[in-house]
Amino acid sequence: MPTPKFILELREKIGHDLLWLTGITGVVLNEQDEILLVRRADNGQWSLVAGILEPGEQPAAGLMREIQEETAVEAAIDRLVSIESLPPGSYPNGDQVQFLDLCFRCRPLRGEPRVNDDESLEVRWWPLNDLPPLTDREKVAIENALSPDPMPIYVQSAD
Template sequence: MSEYYQKLREKVGNELIFMPSVAGIVRNKAGDVLLQNKGNGEKWSLPAGAIELGEAPAEAVVREVWEETGLLVVPKKLLGVFGEKDYRYQYPNGHQVEYNIFMFDCEIQSGELNPIDNETAELRYFSPDLMPELALPYPKHLFSLEGNAELYFQWDEQWLTRIFK
């Protein structure tokens, strides 16, 4: 946890906070998606994490993927933007967050699967059709190479009728 979030948590405790974040879809040559298991009972996840102060989302995804996987990637495309109550999460320590996530399609430039930080217990590639349930409810079609042609905006179109009646 960065110094910024440590100081914030000192003030708000476990209360729900917004957390601008990134997630990276990293594929091997076969098109399988790299997932992370933290080994603490949480579900599998994409390499992901918080955007730090002074950091652009694309920079954050490069840093997070590096820290959690040992791979140097380049973000090639913004795949989706996510948030709201479906992207709330409670960590095992009780900290509650509501993520606002920028999801990037990333290309491996170099490196080997060898996490730099202590947040990763296991890294494994999964076929998009055989992925385990993830900690966050990303749309499944974004994991296939064919399913991510357009930028995905997560929203409820019925929201318009509720707000603008």
């Protein structure tokens, strides 16, 4: 999916300056101890399903939308896993961004995973004991989603 219209409109006003956005990440787990991952078209890396909330969109609804748009799987939210401010980053075009990420544990309801948009090269279920390379942040998100503790994880200080 191309850059959301609201971001393009903001970029017309602020150029490449730092833009604070709300990100959503889904750890989608099935009953076979598998996780739904996408291989991103922009960098070829395997990743959790993630996206950006539209203005006024509720986080759970936005994540269910992203999962369906990217994988053709309908999912339900089980719980909030974590709330985290990610470090600032930049895109190849020079746009500066920083995300407040809300990570949720999800379960599939129906649908077979497939590439469903132009953001992914592949979509599939991966056994939890045989995952492809993932970022450290994604590994922690999976670990937290698998925890029996239902309380969300959050950073309490800048230390």
